[in-house]
Amino acid sequence: DSHYSPGYYWLGNNTLKVPLVLHKENRQRLVSLFLSNHKETIQKNSYILLEGGKSVTLYDSDHEPLFKQEKYFFWAFGSDMPDCYGLISLDDALNPISTLVIPKLPAEYATWLGEIHSCEYWKSIFLVDNVIFVEDMTEFLVKNNATTLYTLSGVNADSGNSLTTPKFEGIEKFNVDTKLLYNDFSECRVYKSPKELEVLRYACDASVSAHKAVMKNIKIGMKEYESEAEFLHHSYKHWGCRNVGYTCICAANANSSVLHYGHAGEPNASTIRDGSMCLYDMGAEYHGYSSDITCSFPANGKFTEKQKIVYNAVLDASRSVIAAMKPGVNWVDMHKLAERRILSHLLTAGLLQAANGVDELIENKIGSIFFPHGLGHFLGLCTHDVGGYGGDAVPKVNSLRTTRTLKAGMFITVEPGCYFIDHLLNGAIADPVKSKYLNIPVIETYRKFGGVRIEDDVFVTENGCENYSSDLPRTVEEIESFMKK
């Protein structure tokens, strides 16, 4: 009666029972791709070596934040145990022999942290071929005449960071290649398997359900963080999601123009005021897979005319993109499409002016004043999932997190937004080229409006795409009717 049973992760009740063969299939996919791309290079008795996350304490204290597994390791092995390694033999593409390497726990572990399970037990849970102790890893590799160990080292396009090369006693006995694996592995993670999609669908369902509960229960005068508390509670108690993929953004009032509001320095601490827009960006995580969903709605349940203008601009962008998404479509074009839709609404509504229409606005980069972030990003085990600048990506365009051409199997957020951000407006007004496209007196009436973002999680299919968060009220009418008490 725990979260693990042989071959499954499950939190009971109505939560999703995840077959851990998901990760065995992931290992097979990885080895197949890696071997097929590097047939000539990879020698017999080579292994992929992954290092799981280490348990950590904060500063000098013994405070242990809730452990979160390193995501490449998790993708391949599905284990949330700290201080592990994983070995995958490269000798057989179809059935790669997989070895989970776990720490040998001291007897006191049973007193403080729980029952110490046998290697056989973990083998049955995670469907691997071997489970060995960290201290026996070198001997295991020597006995199997291991030649080269392929490890992960490559720059994460969102953070600029890289994983460090594993260090364990005896690693110097082997040839360690830190270069070859990274691109193939991150590319593998880009395409979601049917079993991964089931988990992602569940995480999305949990978030949709929790977002709806939050919208239903919002009251003028509440603190923003009360909505965060409700989202976390709903997705944990009813859906078993202990973690969120990222810190909840619960922004009301003008705060909705701060794209990553909600962090420790801006802790969702404002009072929700009548007449203001809420922008709630929150995503539950289950078995390591994250959703990432934003709902924007009027705090009092009824859109003002101004709110309708901005909201419908963003909704049109969102729906236009989702209607256009299919394999072969380039993401930069989707971003431009969203920008064009938003600008044309602002033009129609008289916030912008241009003798030659929207094209002139686009040429003069008016879009990024109101829509300063990228249209979306890959989503999976990471909120900003890997691979955005792999494949056919061209170098970074503005703040886009990917510039790739869509392919079936990709899972990506669609999150156009329109914001009234003081320092961007001030910069544009002060810019002689840009200011002439702004109807400044009208725009000034939108100061402190905040912003609108509509974010969905979308799977690219063979012929088009499927929106996993489509069960949310999204149109003005749907939202107003849903929020009616």
Add this chain to the structure above:
Amino acid sequence: DSHYSPGYYWLGNNTLKVPLVLHKENRQRLVSLFLSNHKETIQKNSYILLEGGKSVTLYDSDHEPLFKQEKYFFWAFGSDMPDCYGLISLDDALNPISTLVIPKLPAEYATWLGEIHSCEYWKSIFLVDNVIFVEDMTEFLVKNNATTLYTLSGVNADSGNSLTTPKFEGIEKFNVDTKLLYNDFSECRVYKSPKELEVLRYACDASVSAHKAVMKNIKIGMKEYESEAEFLHHSYKHWGCRNVGYTCICAANANSSVLHYGHAGEPNASTIRDGSMCLYDMGAEYHGYSSDITCSFPANGKFTEKQKIVYNAVLDASRSVIAAMKPGVNWVDMHKLAERRILSHLLTAGLLQAANGVDELIENKIGSIFFPHGLGHFLGLCTHDVGGYGGDAVPKVNSLRTTRTLKAGMFITVEPGCYFIDHLLNGAIADPVKSKYLNIPVIETYRKFGGVRIEDDVFVTENGCENYSSDLPRTVEEIESFMKK
């Protein structure tokens, strides 16, 4: 309308408004003690230099866990901003000139993370004498003819870890002393000021309220994590506590014998069974100060005879200790008192046997089979707060987190427990000396019982002590009556 206003931290509604002069007083206390202890050593133009926590991302990703401030820095400055330093001049014991050193934020910060405030703004919030940018820190120190910078470096008794010495450009221009400050600073943190106690009382009140809500709403067949979800929600939504001091331990069934259950590897995922004990150890945190409270109760609201025996043994230990606590009493003696009370109950109930009574059990170390952890620990900004092995402490006794003599102003948990832990029982049964004190057939009927812990947060006053968590139902009768539907 944010969590900060000039001189205050406040989350609105009914939450506690914390005067940030609390931290100014802390700085004064620290400088007074440090100067009076090292009059001869400390030269003119010396400074205390503290380094706040850095913002971090997980592994190679751009995932930022919610920032938690380094606690020494927080104690002195009260700011939850990452990447800061603090300087406190040592030239004036009564009114030490304090300088908060903050990062200069790039213009894009306003788009992504929020309004960029001026140095004057932060000065008014935190009641410091100066606010400067990190890049100007060296110049500031040079201009003020700084000689020695005293930094923190010393071994945390609970973790064995130490803070690292700050590194910033130009630090080599000064004499950096890493030795002198640590003991005085950790000693200062041991004694809670009236303003700190108000925050601690509030954190305790929040936890008491949330524990009660959890007890009221528990149902057989629920998952343990549903209780965690409820505690987190209650203390956040109604009390503004976004963080807990440590990961929630929600242990039902035999899990209640795992002292630190609830971590990622044992994620409160069992189904709560009829007839089982719940051991719920959860503590809300407000403005960085943590509570740490454990309630043990029968899942179905009605104690069995066995549960009464074990519970009353622990309750007697708890009440005996709290009745005895006052300045001058040594904590090791309190631990022994608790152990004695527990053993005498187990003896009376026939689980143990000893021709010469409890003394014989104690001499033969029977206590730690059932009560294998220390009686309690200092509590404050850290759950296991600093200073347990400062002052008059003797070297570590068993697993005690302090061996000190109580003094007025200390804040400490009282948390006796009695557990039936398979591997400790098996070890004792196999031990020819210990086994003869065990009534093995009776003890075998307690296998899978789990355990009981009763944890209160207690302030040591001039004449005795005050229990900040006294508003919980604690006796068998109180609990049964409270849980009655």
